Amino acid sequence: MITTKTYPNFLQKRLDYYERVVMPALNSEKSPFFLNVVPNEQSIFVDNNDYLSIGNHPEIIEAQITQLRLKDNSVMSSFFVSGKGPREQFEEMLAIHTHQEASILSTSGWDANTGLMQTIADKETHIYLDRMVHASIFIGAQLSGGIIHIFNHNDPDHLEKKLKEYGTGVVVVDSVYSSIGSICPLKDIVGIGKKHHCVVVVDESHSLGLYGKEGNGLVAQLELEDQVDFITASLSKTFCSRGGIIICSANFKNYFRHNSFPAIFSSIIQNHEAVRFIKTLDIIKKDEWRRELLHKNTAYLHDHLDYMGFNTEVSTSPIISLEVNNESKAILLRDLLVHKNIVTAPFIPPAVPKKRCNTRMTVNCSLTVSQMQHIVQSCKEVLPVVQLPKDEINCYREKHLPH
Secondary structure, three states: OOOOOOOOHHHHHHHHHHHHHHHHHHOOOOOOOOOOOOOOOOOEEOOOOOOOOOOOOHHHHHHHHHHHOOOOOOOOEHHHOOOOOHHHHHHHHHHHHOOOOEEEEEOOHHHHHHHHHHHHOOOOOEEEEEOOOOHHHHHHHHHHOOEEEEEOOOOHHHHHHHHHHHOOEEEEEEOEOOOOOOEOOHHHHHHHHHHOOOEEEEEOOOOOOOOOHHHOOHHHHOOOOOOOOEEEEEOOOOOOOOOEEEEEOHHHHHHHHHHOHHHHHOEOOOHHHHHHHHHHHHHHHHOHHHHHHHHHHHHHHHHHHHHHOOOOOOOOOOEEEEEOOOHHHHHHHHHHHHHOOEEOEEEOOOOOOHHHOEEEEEOOOOOOHHHHHHHHHHHHHHHHHHHOOHHHHHHHHHHHOOO
16 A cells, blocks of 8 residues: 655745646746757757767777676775775876876765865865856855855956955865857966965866867866865766766875765765776767867857857867856756757756856767758847847747647
């Protein structure tokens, strides 16, 4: 017999509101989760972060399968792990790859950022965050109890103004911002942070593997390794798997393992996952042609979409944001493109501010010329949505999308 639960009023009223108001909206055609057309085999997927098109690489899959057949795939907290296996091997490899002393594997990019912020700041620490940093960094800063200051996006002058007012602390930025694709002016930001004796943290989730020699990241490409104190990254992007990383000094690694709540209380990455990372890093390093083709494809799409009239000049990265000025238009733009067999990802609050709503295309190295031509032509056809008045959105949807 299945038991139907009821909860105290403080919780039950939340559930009732969700069922009465939120769920109907999510299931409607206006929902950001509603696809007007179901993707098919002709669909061009530019909604994921497999930039180098290695998510299904046969060598990576085979390495993982081989490891799974072994008997050393135990799951436990990283606090209790000793000895040297695939996890420790990957940590050493990635540290060397990025010209750093050590790195720490975690179960996700979220845990890497929240765990790091929790261990480097306390209630007396001033924390300076770019307005567009990933939510995991912001939540980590809150968990630390630190004093949070927000500076304008990619604005070194505003950061310095804040530092002069409040004093030294921790400066945190993304190297490439996932929601709009903008690239951080790292040299200026890092220089100002160090001028004011700050700890500098850079999230390289969307640049590790894509920039620098053999894909060692934007920090290494700009020769800022000695000035950036911590690099974090989600390994679900270019590395196409579950996990996160903190790149740091050797003495911090020991401190982190004994003080970070995610490190102590989360199960560790398993050996077959670590083996996948090892093989993926090997392919990232040796397949330079993937990066070259990725950036070639990126330049092609940027050039054509910029010329066409989309506001994509905020970025030269493989993340191309087709910005509109409200949520409904972002969803409509996504649906129109899906109808043309182009699958994108809408970004709406709380992922972005209301005025920066967009549908995002993520370029990959496997896009063909004909596919990119189709993307360009389709974007040209949906361009009128950008200037569409708010009160005409529903009419435009009814006219241009089949029921």
